[in-house]
Amino acid sequence: MNTPRSWMRAAAVALMLSLGAACGAGNGAEGEDAAATADYERGPHRGRMLRDGEFAIEMTIFEDGVPPEFHIYAYRNDQPVDPREVQLSVALTRLGGAVDQFQFAPEADYLKGAGVVTEPHSFDVAVRAVYDGATHEWAYDSYEGRTTIGAAQAEAAGIRVEAAGPATLEETIALSGRVELQPQGRAEITAWYPGRIVGMNRAIGERVRRGETLASVTSSESLQTYAIPSPIAGVVMARNANVGDVAGAAPIYVIADAAQVHAEFYVYPRDAERLRADQPVVVRSLSGEHSVRAEIEAILPTADMMTQTIVAHVDLPNADGAWRPGQAVEGAAVVSRYEAPLAVRTRALQRFRDFTVVFARVGETYEVRMLELGRQTPEWTEVLSGLAPGEVYVSDNAFLIRADIEKSGASHDH
Template identity: 60%
Template structure:
C-alpha cells in the first residue's frame, strides 16, 4: 500500500514539475496536431500546397515499415511518375534518416526501413509540373519532456549503454542444513544409568556446560557430561533412569554454521566447479546471499543420480535462513562480454515492444529493443539502441506513465 502511494506521488511530481516543459496553451501541441492531421484515402497524413497534395503513409503490413507516397492534384490521383519526392527524418539527438522514392504501381515507394520508434521531425520535399513543395512537421511517439528537478526528486537515474560482462547462470533447487562441524552429539563416556538430564530441546547451551550426569555401571561413580560445542539442543533421545550406551543423549547444532546443499543433475555436473559464485535465495525471493561453492560430493545418489554441491553460508545468513528450509541457487558457471547490454531493471513494455527510455537533455523517448540473453542484472541488446546512448535505469516506469498520460501516438 505504501509503495503504491509513493509511486502515485512520484508520478504527480513528474506531472507538476514537467508541466513547465510542455507547450503553452497558445502554442502548437505536436500530439494534438498528429491526431488532428487530415488523413488520406490510404490512412496516411495529407500534406497540401494549393491544388497539389501528397499522402505520406508508413506501410507495415507483412513487411518492415516503409514509406508509401500517393500524389494528388485537386484530390484526383496523379501518376507517381509525374512526381519526385524526398523525405528527411530528424530523430531525437540529431541523427537524420533520408529516403528516396521510386514509382511502384500507383504510389511512390521509399527506399529503406522506417526504423522504430516512429518519432521524428519530418521534412517532405516534392516536385511536380516544374513546381517545388515542402512541408515540415513534428511526428512524435513514445516521447515526453520532463524538467530535470522533477526526475531528480523522483529518483530517476540513468546510465550509458555499452558492453557488459554477462554471466551464464544455472538454477538449482536445494535445502539449508547445519554443516557437519556445526553439530555435536552428547554421548555417555561409559555405559550406565542416567542420573540427570539438565537441558531441553530448543535450549541454548555453551561449550563445556554440564548437560547430563551418568552413574557408571562399572565403578558406580557418577560423572558429568559437558556440551562439546555451543549451540541449540535439537534432539533429546533419553530420560532420567534410562541406561546410556551407544545412543547419543542429545544432539546440539550451531544455527549460525550453515550451508546450502544443492542437487546437481548429470546435465549440469560438468559445469559446476568449486569456487563458483552462487546466489542463494529463499523460495519467496525475499532473502538472498552470495557465496562460493565450497565442495562437491563426488558420489551420486542411486535413485536421482544427482551430486551434491555445498555452498557455505556467511554467519549473518542465519537471521534469514534456517536449517531444513528449501532454497534456490543461481550458479555462475561461465561469463562472456556482450558488446551492448542494458540493466534488466530498465526494461519496460511499450505497445508490443520491450523498450528502454533514451534521454537527451530533458527529453525521454522509447527505444524498441531486439534482445539476446538475459540475467537478473543485464540484458544483451542485439538491435534498436546505439552504443553510448544515455538511458533510464531507475524510475523507468515513471517515464512510461508520463508518456502514456501525454498520449504520444503512433502516427502514420
Template identity: 55%
Template sequence: MRIPFKNMPTAMPLACALALASLTLSACSGGETAASAETEGEAAADYERGPHNGRMLRDGDFAVEMTIFEDGVPPEFHVYAYQGNKPLPPEQIQLSVVLKRLDGEENRFSFAAVEDYLRGSGTVTEPHSFDVTVVASHAGQRHSWKYASYEGRTTIAAQAAQQAGIEIEQAGPAVIDQTIDLVGRIELAPASQAEVGARFPGRVMSVHKQVGDRVAAGTLLARVESNESLQTYSVFAPRGGVILERRTNVGDVTGSDPIFIIADPAEVMAVFPIYPRDIERVRPGQAMTVQSLAGERRHQGVIRDFLPLAQAASQTVSARVPLANPDGFWRAGMSVRGKVTVTQREVPLAVRTSGLQAFRDFTVVFAKVGDSYEVRMLELGQQTPEWTEVLGGIKPGQPYVADGSYVIKADIEKSGASHDH
C-alpha cells in the same frame, strides 16, 4: 497497412507544453512557393487526411499525401500527389524526404514511381518519431514543408526526473549469466557436530546443561558414577557450540549411546537437490546465490561438493554450499532459494532488464537525449533478471533509463500516444 503521419504532442511540464502550443510549423522559402504543414495550434488528430488516410501537405492547388506502408513489408514511404485534388501521375513528381531524429541522426529518402504512388528508397526504422522535411517538384515548381511527427517521446526536467527516481545508464557490453533456480534447506555442517558420551557405564548423578545452552570447550555437562569403580567422574564438552540434544537425566544409566549432541551453528551448509535434467550443467566450483524465502538475507557462495549417493525415489543428487553464519541467522531446517550460475557470456551490447517496458507490440527502453526521452524498439537476445542482450534498436553508448522507466511510460501514455503518421 498505410499509416498516416501525425504530430503527436508529448507529455511534458506545463511550461514546455505552453511553449510548444505557441509554435507554428512553417514551410521553407527562398525563391520557391511555401506552405505550412499545419495551421497554428492545430491538434494532432485534426490535420487533414487524404484518400489513403495519410497526412495532406498542401501548397496552393498542389498537394502530397504522406503515408507509411507496412502491411507485410518493413515500413516504407508511399506518397501520393494531387493537383486540384485530382491524382497526378507519380512519374511527374520529384520528391525527397529528410527525417531528423531526436539524437540528431538524419535519414534521407529518394522516391521512384510505382503504380499510382511514389515509393521511398529505404525502410523507415522505428521509432517513427522525427522532424520531417519534404521537398517536391512538379512542372518546374518547387514545394516544401516541415513538420514534427513524434511518438513515444516526452520531456521531463532534470530535477523532476531525479525526484521521480529515474536512473540513467549507457547501453554497452555486459556479462550475462545463465542461471538455474533451486530450492533447498539449511543443514549443520557435519564437521560442526560432536556426540558426547560417558566414558564408562554408570549412573548419572547430575546434569548441568540444557538444550539450547551455549557451551565452550571444557564446559561441565554431567557427572556419572562408574559402575565398576563407583568413582564419580565428569563429562566435559569436547568443543564449543550449542546443545542440540540432551538424552539423559539424573538417575539414568549410561551405555554406549551419546548423552549430548553439540553443534556449532556458525558452521552450516545449504543443501540443494539437483534433478536429472540439470545434473550435467551443475558442477562443483560454480557460483551460487543463497537467499532466504523472504528475500531479506542473501549469501554469495560456491558449490563445494555433491553427496556421493543419489536419492533413489527422486534420482536427485545433493549439492552443498558452505555458508558463513556468525549471527546464527541460518538455522538448520530452514528452506532457502538458490540460484546457480551455470554459464557466463560476454555480449557486446546489453541493457538492464529493469529498464524494459512494453510499447505497442515492442519491448523498448527509453533513450535520453538532454531532457527528452524517447522509445527505442529493441531486438532482444538472451535475457536474465539483471541484463538483457540487445541485437538491435539502440546504439552503443546511448544513455537510457535503467530504472524508473515506468515513470516515462506513464508520462507518454498521458499524451494519448498512438502509432499514427
C-alpha cells in the same frame, strides 16, 4: 526489489502524472493520430498533406508486407503530378540529434524513399521539393511513444535509468531445499567411561568454547573423576542429563556450531544431469532478505527411492548467523553462461503496439525503442537491434512511462 510500499508510491505518482498531463502540466507525449484530428489535412492516401501555393505533396509511410518506406505523392491544384518531374529530399531528426537523410526516385505514381524508415516513427521532419523551377520547404514534428517527465517527478515515482551495455547472461536451474549443519558442525557429548555425573556446567542456548569443560563424571570402575571438554565451539542445543544421573552411552549434551552449515537441495532427475560440483549457485532465503553466491560442494551419488531426487550440498558462509539450520531456502544453479555484447534488464521490457520495447531517456524526454531480442534470463535480456550501446534507458518502473504515453493517446499512424 519493489516492496508493496514502493508500488503504492509509484501508482500514486502515476496518478499524479496523469492528472498533471490532463491539466497541461508539461506532458510532451504526442501521436500522429492525435495530430491528424487537430493539426493537419489528410490526403487521398490518408497521408499528411503539405501545401505551398498550387503545389502540394502527400507524406505516407508504406509498410504493408515490406519494411517501412516513404511513398510520397505530388499534386498541382489537387491533381496528380508525374513524380519524374519532382526532386525530393527528406531529413528526419530524432531524439538525441541523429539525422536520417532520404533521397527519392519515381516509381509508378509516387516518389519512393531510398532506405527504411526505422522504428520508432518519432522525429522532426524537414522536407524539400523542387518542381517546375520552384523550391518548396516544410518542417513539422511527428512524434509517437514519447513523453516528457520532470526530473523531480521521475525521482518521486522511482523511475531509474542505466546505460545499455554488455552483460553476462546466466542460465539457471531453480532449486529448493533447507539449511543443515555440516557433520563437523555438530557434536554429541558422551561420557568416556560409565559413571555418575557430578558436574554439569552449561544450559541450553549457552555458547561454549572448544576445549571448555562441559561436565564431570566419576568413573564407576576407577572411582576417579574426569572432565569432559567440548570438541567444538558452538551453542548448547540439548542437555539430556543432570548432576546425579548415571552417564552411559547416551549423549549428555548436543553442541552445534551454526557457522558450519550448508544448504541441501533436492534435485529432480531432469535437472540432475546438468549439475556438477563447483557450479555457482545463488542461495536465497524465502523472505528474500538474505542471499549469497556460493558453489556446489558435492552431489550425492544416491537417489531417494520415493521421490527419485538426489541431494546437492552447497557450502554457506555463516559468520553472521544469517542462515539457521532447518531454514527453508531456494537456489538458482548456474548451468551455462553467455557474454552478451548488448543487454538490458529484463524487468525493463514493456509491450508497445506489437513490439517488445524499452524507453530511452534523453534529458527529461522518454521515447520508445523497439527491440529485436536474443537470449533472456530473469536478470538480463540480450538486445540484437533497436538500442545503441551506451544509450540510457528506464530500468525500473518503466510501466509508468508506458502508462503515461498510452494515456496521452499516442499511436502509430501515417
